[in-house]
Each structure stands twice: as structure tokens, then as C-alpha cells.
Amino acid sequence: MFNIVQRRGLYYLISLSIIIPGIVAMIYLTATIGTPVRLSIDFKGGSLYTVKFQGETSETAIREVYTRFGQPDAIIQRLGPAGDNTWEIRAGAFTPDQQAAVKDALSTLAPIDTSQSVFDVVDPAIGGEVTTAAIFATIAAGVIILGFISWAFGKVPNAARYGVCAVIAMFHDVFVALGVMAILGIFLKWEVDALFLTAMLTVVGFSVQDTIVVFDRIRENAPKYRGEPFEVIVNRSMMETLHRSLAIALNAAFVLLAILLFGGATVKQFIAILLIGLTSGTYSSIFNAVPLLVSWDKGEIPFVNQQNKVLA
Amino acid sequence: MELFPLIWLGASVLAIVLLSVFRPNRHITWLVIIVSMASFAGWASLPNNPGIRLDLNNDGKREIDIPIDIRQGLDLAGGVQILLQADLAPGQQLGAGSMDEVRRIVSDRIDALGALNPVVQKRGENRLIVEIPGYQDTKAAIDLIRQTALLEFVECPANVPIQSMEGKPVRTDYKEQQALAAQTPGATPTVALTPTLAVSPTPDTTGTPGALPTAAATPEPPLCHTVMIGSILSDAQPQRSQTGQYIISFTLTGDGSRQFGQYTAAHIGQPLAIVVDGVVVSAPTIQSTITATGQISGKFTLDSATTLARQLRYGALPVGLTVESSSTIGPTLGQISVQKSVTAGIIGIVVVLLFMLTYYRLPGVAAALALLVFAVLNLAIYKILPVTMTLPAIIGFLISIGTAVDGNVLIFERMKEELRRGRHLDLAIEEGFKRAWTAIWRSNLSTGIICAILIFFGLSFSAGTITGFALTLLIGLVINLFTALIVTRTFLHFLVLVIGDEALMQRHWLIGL
Numbered sequence: 119m120f121n122i123v124q125r126r127g128l129y130y131l132i133s134l135s136i137i138i139p140g141i142v143a144m145i146y147l148t149a150t151i152g153t154p155v156r157l158s159i160d161f162k163g164g165s166l167y168t169v170k171f172q173g174e175t176s177e178t179a180i181r182e183v184y185t186r187f188g189q190p191d192a193i194i195q196r197l198g199p200a201g202d203n204t205w206e207i208r209a210g211a212f213t214p215d216q217q218a219a220v221k222d223a224l225s226t227l228a229p230i231d232t233s234q235s236v237f238d239v240v241d242p243a244i245g246g247e248v249t250t251a252a253i254f255a256t257i258a259a260g261v262i263i264l265g266f267i268s269w270a271f272g273k274v275p276n277a278a279r280y281g282v283c284a285v286i287a288m289f290h291d292v293f294v295a296l297g298v299m300a301i302l303g304i305f306l307k308w309e310v311d312a313l314f315l316t317a318m319l320t321v322v323g324f325s326v327q328d329t330i331v332v333f334d335r336i337r338e339n340a341p342k343y344r345g346e347p348f349e350v351i352v353n354r355s356m357m358e359t360l361h362r363s364l365a366i367a368l369n370a371a372f373v374l375l376a377i378l379l380f381g382g383a384t385v386k387q388f389i390a391i392l393l394i395g396l397t398s399g400t401y402s403s404i405f406n407a408v409p410l411l412v413s414w415d416k417g418e419i420p421f422v423n424q425q426n427k428v429l430a
Numbered sequence: 431m432e433l434f435p436l437i438w439l440g441a442s443v444l445a446i447v448l449l450s451v452f453r454p455n456r457h458i459t460w461l462v463i464i465v466s467m468a469s470f471a472g473w474a475s476l477p478n479n480p481g482i483r484l485d486l487n488n489d490g491k492r493e494i495d496i497p498i499d500i501r502q503g504l505d506l507a508g509g510v511q512i513l514l515q516a517d518l519a520p521g522q523q524l525g526a527g528s529m530d531e532v533r534r535i536v537s538d539r540i541d542a543l544g545a546l547n548p549v550v551q552k553r554g555e556n557r558l559i560v561e562i563p564g565y566q567d568t569k570a571a572i573d574l575i576r577q578t579a580l581l582e583f584v585e586c587p588a589n590v591p592i593q594s595m596e597g598k599p600v601r602t603d604y605k606e607q608q609a610l611a612a613q614t615p616g617a618t619p620t621v622a623l624t625p626t627l628a629v630s631p632t633p634d635t636t637g638t639p640g641a642l643p644t645a646a647a648t649p650e651p652p653l654c655h656t657v658m659i660g661s662i663l664s665d666a667q668p669q670r671s672q673t674g675q676y677i678i679s680f681t682l683t684g685d686g687s688r689q690f691g692q693y694t695a696a697h698i699g700q701p702l703a704i705v706v707d708g709v710v711v712s713a714p715t716i717q718s719t720i721t722a723t724g725q726i727s728g729k730f731t732l733d734s735a736t737t738l739a740r741q742l743r744y745g746a747l748p749v750g751l752t753v754e755s756s757s758t759i760g761p762t763l764g765q766i767s768v769q770k771s772v773t774a775g776i777i778g779i780v781v782v783l784l785f786m787l788t789y790y791r792l793p794g795v796a797a798a799l800a801l802l803v804f805a806v807l808n809l810a811i812y813k814i815l816p817v818t819m820t821l822p823a824i825i826g827f828l829i830s831i832g833t834a835v836d837g838n839v840l841i842f843e844r845m846k847e848e849l850r851r852g853r854h855l856d857l858a859i860e861e862g863f864k865r866a867w868t869a870i871w872r873s874n875l876s877t878g879i880i881c882a883i884l885i886f887f888g889l890s891f892s893a894g895t896i897t898g899f900a901l902t903l904l905i906g907l908v909i910n911l912f913t914a915l916i917v918t919r920t921f922l923h924f925l926v927l928v929i930g931d932e933a934l935m936q937r938h939w940l941i942g943l
Contacts, residue, residue, distance in 0.1 A: 170760075214569040214753065232566055233508065233760040240755040244513070255887035262879050270872070313822065316884055316896050320903070323880040324833075327873040334869070358847070365789065365839045369782050373832035376778030377825065382767025384505075385821055392829070 122360075123353045126409035133290060133406060140297010147300055155296060156303040158311035161249045163242030164210050165217070169235045171203040173228035183223045184209055187216060193307055198383055203228070208309075212239055252315050259319045263288065263326050270330050274337050279414055284329045287407035291325050292318065294398040295391060308387060317391040325399025328366075329407045332359050336411070348415045356408055367400040434473050435482045442466050460920040468803045474498050475809035498813045501547075502563075503820030503898060506768055508761025509545070509563040510571050516556040517750035524556055528749060531737075533558055536575050536751075543574070554890060558751065568758045576751055580605065581660030581742060582705045585697075590652040592703045593713045596728070600703070600710055604656030654703065657693055662686025666742035668735035669725075676730035678739045681723050691721040711738055767821055775828040779805075786835055790842050792929070792940045796921035797838040804834050804906075804913040811905055823898030830906025836873065837914025840866040849941065855931045863919055870914060874907045881907070 144154035159166050177194045184192040184207065192209035212220060217239060224230060264285065271280040295318055302308035335355040343351050374393045378386065413419055445462050473479065481497040504511050516524055516532070529552055537550040540562060549561040562571055584602050586592040592600075666680040682690055694702075694716050703713040704726060712728035730738070783801065786794040808827060812819060845862030853861065881904035888896030926934060934940055 168763075170763075214572045214756070217756075218569040231760070232758075233762040234766075235758075235760045236763060237568070237758040238755070239753075239757075241753065244515070244754040251887055251890050255883050258883050259880055262883070263876070266876050312888075312896055313899075315887075316822075316899055319880050319884060320829075320877070323877045327876055330872070331869060359843075362839055362843045365785075365843075366833070366836045369785060369835050369839070370829065370832040372781040372785065373775065373778035373828050376781065377771055377774040377828060380774035380777060381771040382821070384763070384767050385771065385825060388822065388825065 121353055122356055122404070123349055123409050123412050126405075126413060129405035129409055133294075133402070137290070137293045137297055140293060140300055143297060143300035143304055147303060155299045156307065156309040158309035158314075159208070159211075159238060159240040159245070160312045161245050161252070161310070163240045163245040164208065165212050165240075166238045167205075167207040167209075167220075167224075167235070168197065169205050169207065169224065169237075170231040171205070171224075171228040172231050174203065175205075175227040179227050180205060180207060180224065183220065183227070186223065187212070187220055195307060204234070208307075211241055248312065252312070255315065256319070259322070263322065267326065267330070271333065271337075279411060280333050283407045283410045283414070284326060284333065286410060287329050287402040288322055288326055290402040290406055291322055291395055291398045294402075295321070295395050298394055299391070311387075313388045314391055317388055317395060321392060321395030321399055324370075324396065325402060328363055328399060328403035331362065332356055332403060332408055333411075335359050336408075349412050352408055352412050356404065360404070363400060363404060367396060370396055432480050432483060435484065438466075438470055438473070457920055457923045460916055461924065464803065464917055464920060468806060471803075471806040471810035474813055475806050479813070499816070500813055501816040501818045503818045503823065503895075504561050504563060504757070504759055505820050505895070506764040507563040508566075508759050508764060509561060510565045510568050511562075511757040511759070512560045512568070512572060512575070513553070513754040513756070514558045514560065514575065514751040515754050516558075517752045518556065524749065529556060529558070532749065532751070536560060539574050539577070540571075543571070557754070564761065566758060566760075568756050572753055572756065576753075580707055581663070582656045583658045584654040584703045584705050585657050585700070586652060586654040586703060590654065592654070592710065593701050593715075595703075595710045596712055598710055599651040599708050600705060601651050601653045602656045602705060602708070603653065604659065605708060606653075651708075654705075657702070658686070658689055660742065662689060663742055666739040668730075668732070668739045671725075671727065675727065676732055676735035677728075678726040678730070678735055678742065679723060680726065680742060682721070687721045690724070691719055695719040706738075706742075764821065768824065771821065771824055771828070775824070775831075778828065779831055782832060782835060786838070790838075790941075792925055792934070793838070793842045793845065793918075793922055796918050796925055797835055797842070799921050800838070800913045800917040801831065801834060803917050804909055805831065807909050807913070808902070808906060811909070812902070817901055817905070818898060820895050820898040822895040823902045826899040826902035827906060830903050830910070834906060834910045834913065837866070837870045837910060838918055840869050841914070841918070846941070849938075855926065855935055855941070859919070859922060859926070863915060867915070871911065874911060878904055878907050 147156065148154050177196075180194050181190065181192060184190065184194075189209040192207055194208075195206045197204040197206045217237065221230065221237070264281075267281050267284050268277070271277045274280060299308060299310055299314065303310075332355060335358055336352055339351050339355045339358075343354070346354075371393065374389055374396065378389045378393060381389065410419075445466060449459055449462060479498045481499070482494055483492050483496070484494040485492045487493070514536075516529065518524065533550055533552055536558060537548075540548045540550055540560060543562060543565060545562045545565050547563055549559070551559050553559050560571070560575060565571060582602050582604060584600065586600065590600075662682055663686065664681045664683045666678055669677050669679050671677045697716050698718065699715065701713045701715050704711045712726060712730075714727055726738075779801075783798045786797045786801075788794070790797065808830070811817070812827075817823065841862045844865045845858050848858035848861045849855070881900040884900035885897050885904070888898075888900060929940075
């Protein structure tokens with residue numbers, strides 16, 4: 119039988135090679151802008167103008183307009199190909215009067231196609247409340263997932279180990295997604311918005327479920343193959359559930375990839391995060407959570423009691 | 431197509447009768463139920479569904495009139511979305527029902543814009559979300575919403591029965607001048623908020639412009655002359671008079687005292703109508719000269735007196751509103767995104783179907799058919815509930831299609847294991863469905879709870895996008911329980927019946943082994 123668990127060192131290394139650059143990026147962003155990832159106007163307030171001009175204009179010209187309204191630090195980016203003349207401008211909040219004035223001033227650069235433009239303004243005051251609500255939602259989801267894990271493994275010997283490994287896999291996914299957002303935040307100015315949170319919670323739910331299915335099988339197989347080394351039982355269980363894990367991840371990935379490649383520009387970030395989370399979730403279940411159980415059993419994890427064997 | 435609901439209803443009743451008479455096995459029963467549900471859902475999800483509109487007794491009036499339309503969210507239809515919050519002083523509490531009153535007033539004002547299907551909803555305790563599809567002028571909408579009520583004291587031509595016109599509209603010369611000024615280029619657009627027009631009391635009523643013949647005969651409301659406007663009031667409170675009636679006592683500003691004093695002194699015995707936003711509230715008769723303070727008596731209840739006093743103090747809105755966020759969305763951007771995403775989604779689904787067919791063969795056929803049933807059931811529910819379709823909602827639906835086959839995958843993998851252990855086909859299928867059930871409902875439960883959290887999170891402020899995504903995902907999970915388990919099993923049963931299980935046991939590749 120193909121032995122997946124054997125090369126666990128390599129899997130941990132692969133995970134770390136993604137997570138560590140992400141953490142470095144988060145530290146860098148914290149040092150430069152004060153938050154580990156770029157926050158969108160959903161959380162900190164401000165304005166986001168996705169504007170389609172009907173002619174050429176330049177970043178300098180747009181910045182000049184924003185500077186006149188006291189926003190010289192606006193983030194101005196082209197969206198889509200150059201001929202599209204669509205720009206994304208992130209700046210501080212405007213009053214309704216200022217907003218109308220900004221629009222007028224920009225339309226002197228080139229006529230604006232309002233039918234293909236979106237102007238969002240969020241007052242900084244509500245941003246704080248949204249952040250609080252988001253933190254509550256995350257905590258609630260975390261508590262429910264932990265409750266779910268402890269319920270699924272409550273009556274198994276060494277339940278805590280299964281739980282801890284599942285939770286580590288969950289944090290793996292969270293860190294991968296946040297790290298990727300931090301890196302993309304530096305290079306592409308990607309921002310974490312309410313949809314990012316939605317994508318994360320959805321994906322974490324899927325990921326934990328994936329882990330539980332494999333763990334379930336180990337629990338089922340353990341008494342059946344008494345006498346086999348734990349590593350072999352784990353490997354067998356994993357091979358048995360691998361088809362299912364991959365088939366499910368593939369089906370979701372097919373749909374997501376199709377939307378990412380052919381779908382509209384406005385949802386690309388959301389889909390990208392879902393896809394990254396899904397990949398990470400599938401990877402962490404197979405290549406982190408399960409090998410970790412074996413590492414723990416073999417006493418390979420430093421500072422952890424090496425006497426208790428998982429096999430009851 | 432308009433007759434479909436009747437035909438469907440007839441066929442369903444017939445089916446129920448036949449089923450209860452012949453009592454066939456559960457597979458046939460389920461097949462009948464599935465075909466019945468799927469055909470209705472298929473009809474409902476037709477793009478140009480006529481809706482359920484039936485004229486039962488042919489009197490030209492439809493007794494049943496249920497439209498079945500896709501409700502497009504603002505990000506697809508384009509328009510203006512504004513989140514407003516009650517502007518409360520620290521420690522100030524909103525009176526019970528105040529926010530409902532604000533909602534009603536704002537709703538009336540937005541209706542005046544004439545947009546199709548505007549939405550004005552309360553969000554939480556002190557927020558209001560306003561959505562105006564197909565509208566682009568955010569500033570004008572905000573000005574309109576936050577406009578304080580226009581309170582006018584008016585004098586009407588003698589032939590207008592003003593004292594019997596409570597609750598009826600009148601036109602006023604002040605308001606018409608304002609409207610005229612607003613239409614003139616270069617005029618200050620905030621005229622209604624800070625009236626600059628000095629209205630001097632005019633004791634002379636003859637020659638009032640546009641004096642009307644008889645108010646009752648003309649459909650157009652009578653035109654009255656504005657004597658003073660609300661800015662002369664400094665306070666207004668509901669009170670109970672000595673005779674036990676509810677009245678409103680008001681205090682005038684210094685300037686207001688002078689104007690009011692002059693006017694009332696000259697018009698004792700004449701009616702003076704109080705008009706709020708163009709509607710007559712009451713038309714008391716001036717009984718004495720009024721200077722610093724005065725009273726408005728009318729047929730008030732405690733409620734109506736309180737409301738009017740508040741309107742006099744703050745304008746029509748019981749509280750001020752601040753804008754928390756606004757979004758101005760061009761109408762074609764969303765359409766382009768939708769077209770692209772739907773095309774992309776269809777490509778993705780076709781790939782999923784192909785995968786299921788090549789990987790699981792015959793069971794894959796059953797799963798693919800079940801997936802089509804899943805899709806029409808979802809679409810029908812979106813239209814009937816209705817679910818507001820935003821771009822994230824569409825993505826939630828597409829992802830739920832991608833994950834809808836999860837259940838099938840679990841079942842089929844179990845089935846293959848049982849077959850490998852040498853079980854007979856029928857038993858393997860039964861076992862597969864039975865064993866996979868725990869895993870399926872567990873995974874649906876955990877995702878379902880997360881969806882519920884997201885819906886709650888999304889509703890607590892305006893992020894309709896999050897709610898849309900979580901809602902379609904959640905609906906997909908629930909329907910999936912039915913399609914993955916019952917629909918797939920029924921289809922698989924009949925496929926096996928048609929091909930013959932002996933033939934299948936000899937051709938293992940057909941069942942994906």
C-alpha cells in the first residue's frame with residue numbers, strides 16, 4: 119500500500135513554506151500600515167470608487183483631483199486591461215456633497231460611464247461596529263466548530279489528541295488564507311472585506327468536516343486491525359477516504375476555477391480566497407491533521423508527553 | 431403556460447389517489463413525488479414564468495395572483511443603497527415605535543422618486559437601509575430622505591372648506607416657489623432645508639394667486655397662501671387642556687412672536703391651517719392675538735398630538751438620520767458580471783457532471799439526474815420565497831451545486847467498498863446509503879450552522895451580499911439532503927431495474943469499480 123504518512127516531514131515543510139512568508143508579510147504590514155492585513159472600507163470606513171472613464175486618463179490626473187479634496191494618499195489602481203479605462207480608487211470617506219463634487223471633478227478628466235461605475239462610501243464609525251460583529255461571528259463559528267469536534271470525538275480514547283490535531287489543521291487554513299492576503303496586500307493591494315470573512319468561515323467549516331471524516335475512519339479501523347502499528351492503521355484509513363476527499367474537493371474546485379477564469383471581475387477576490395481556502399483545507403486534513411496524529415503517537419513532537427499511545 | 435398550475439394540481443391529486451389505491455413500493459411512490467416536484471419547480475424556474483394567475487370564476491378578476499419572478503439585488507440591477515442611523519445624543523433613547531415611524535416616512539419619500547420596488551427596512555434597533563433600484567443620484571436621495579418636514583401656516587381662499595380638509599393635500603405658494611427655484615439651474619439645492627424666502631404676513635387675501643373656483647370639483651388640490659413656516663417655532667409639546675382634550679402648545683422664537691402677533695391680531699375669527707409636507711393637519715380658528723406661546727386644538731388623541739408635536743419640533747422625522755454608508759452602483763456592471771458568472775457556473779457544472787459520469791458511471795448517471803432536479807428545485811425556491819439574487823448569492827448557489835454531489839460521493843464510495851467485499855448489488859446500494867447518512871447530515875449540519883451565523887452577521891448591518899451567499903448556500907444544503915439521498919437512490923434503483931442487476935454484476939466497470 120502506498121505510504122502517505124511516512125513522508126510527513128516533507129508535508130510540514132510545505133505548509134511552513136507557505137505560512138512563514140505569510141507571517142513575515144503580516145509583520146511587515148503591521149509595521150507599515152498598522153494592521154497585519156489590509157482592511158477594506160467595510161471595517162475601517164472610507165470610500166471606494168470603481169470608475170469607468172470613456173477615455174484615457176492617468177493616475178497623476180486622478181491623484182490631482184483627490185488631492186484637491188484633501189486625499190493625497192488615495193490608492194489608485196487600474197482595473198482590467200488598459201483599454202478598459204476602469205480604475206479603482208480607495209480613499210477616506212466623503213460627505214454626500216463631496217462625493218458629488220469628486221464625481222464632477224473626475225468627469226472633467228474624461229467622461230464617466232456611470233452605468234459601469236460603483237461608488238461606495240462607508241462612515242468610519244460603522245466600521246468599528248462591523249469589526250465587532252465580525253469578531254463575534256468568528257468566535258461563534260470557532261466555538262461551534264470546537265463543540266462539533268469534541269462532540270464527534272468525545273468518547274474516543276485520546277480524544278484530546280484528535281481534537282488538538284483538527285484544531286491545528288483549522289488554524290493552518292486560517293494562517294494560509296491570512297498570509298496569502300497579506301502577501302497579496304503588499305503586492306496587489308488586496309484588502310480583507312466582509313466577503314473575505316464569509317469565505318474563510320465557509321472554508322473552515324468544510325475543512326474541519328474533511329478532517330472529521332478521516333478521523334472517523336481511523337476510529338472505525340482501530341479495533342478492526344488490532345496489532346497493526348498505529349501508523350499502518352492511519353495510512354489505511356487515509357487511503358480509504360482519499361477518494362472521497364479528493365472527489366469532493368475537485369468538484370468544488372471545478373466550479374470555483376470556472377468562475378475564477380471566466381467569471382466577472384468583481385468577485386475574483388472572493389472566489390480566489392474560497393479556492394485557496396479549499397485547497398488548504400483539503401491539504402491540511404490529509405497532510406497535516408492525520409500525520410500529526412502519527413507524529414504525536416511516535417513521540418516526535420517536542421515537549422509533549424511521549425508515553426501515551428493513541429492506540430487504545 | 432398559464433394553465434400549468436391547474437393541470438399540475440389535477441395531476442397531483444390524481445397521483446395521490448392512485449398511490450393510495452394501489453400502494454406500490456416506496457421507489458415508485460418516491461418517483462411520482464419527485465416527478466411532481468421537479469415538474470412544478472421546472473415550470474416555476476422558467477425565465478419568463480407567467481406566475482400563478484388564475485381567474486377561477488371568469489369574472490375578469492384574478493382570485494389568485496402570485497408573481498414568480500427573480501428578485502434582483504442592487505449589485506445586479508444597479509441603483510443606490512444607503513444605510514442610515516438614528517442620530518442620537520449620548521444617552522438618548524429612541525421612543526418605542528419611533529424607528530417604525532421613520533421607516534414609514536422615509537418609505538413615503540422614496541416612493542415619490544417613482545423607482546420600481548424600492549426597499550426601506552429597519553436594521554437592528556436604530557438603523558435603516560434604503561435601496562432604490564435603477565437610481566443613480568445618491569446625493570439627491572440622501573437630501574430627500576433627510577429633509578425635515580416643511581411646516582407651514584397657511585391661509586386659504588374663502589371658498590376652500592379648509593376646516594373640513596384634515597388629512598387632505600393642499601398646494602401652497604411657498605412650496606411651489608421652492609420647487610420652481612430647485613428646477614432653476616444655479617439655485618441652491620438645499621432650499622427646502624434652510625428656507626431663505628422671507629414670508630411676511632399679508633393681511634390682504636384678495637388677489638391670492640390662482641384662487642380656485644371650487645375645491646371639490648377640481649381634482650387638483652386647492653392653492654393656499656403660506657403665511658409663516660416652521661422655523662418660527664422653538665418648541666412644541668402635547669398637552670391636555672382643562673376640558674380634557676389633547677392640544678399642542680407651542681413656543682415661538684423672538685422673530686416668530688412678532689410675525690405671529692401681527693398676523694393673528696389682524697385675522698381673529700379666521701381659520702389658520704397647519705400644513706405639514708403639503709397635508710392639512712388641522713385648521714383651528716384664530717381666537718386671540720398670539721405672541722410668545724400658543725395652542726393648537728383639534729380632534730387629537732394622545733398619539734396624534736404627540737406625533738404632531740414631534741413633527742413640529744423636528745420636522746416629520748422623529749429623529750435625525752446620519753448616513754453611515756452609501757453605494758452607487760451602475761446598472762450594467764452587475765449585468766456583465768452575472769452573465770459571465772452564469773456562463774462560468776454552467777461550465778463548472780458541466781465539468782462536475784462529466785466527472786461524476788466518468789468516475790462513477792451508472793451511479794454517476796443517477797447523481798447527474800439528481801443534480802438537475804437539485805438545480806430546478808433551488809431556482810424555484812429562490813423565485814417563490816423570494817430570495818434576492820446578488821452576485822454572492824449566485825456564487826453561493828454555484829458552490830452549493832459543486833458540493834451537492836458530496837453526499838453522492840460519500841454514498842458511492844461506501845457502495846464500492848461494500849461491492850469489493852463481495853456484497854450483492856442491491857445490498858451494497860442499501861448499505862451505501864445507510865452508512866453514508868451519518869456523515870452527510872453531520873457535514874450539512876456544521877456548514878448549515880456556519881451559514882446561520884453568517885446570515886445573522888450579515889443582517890446586523892447592511893451587508894446584503896453576505897446574507898445572500900449564506901442563504902443560497904443554506905437552501906442548497908437542505909435541498910441536497912433530499913436530492914442526494916432520496917432522489918439519487920430512486921433514480922439508481924430504476925436504472926438498475928432497467929439494466930438488470932445480473933448484467934451489472936458482470937460488468938463492474940458500469941458501477942465504477
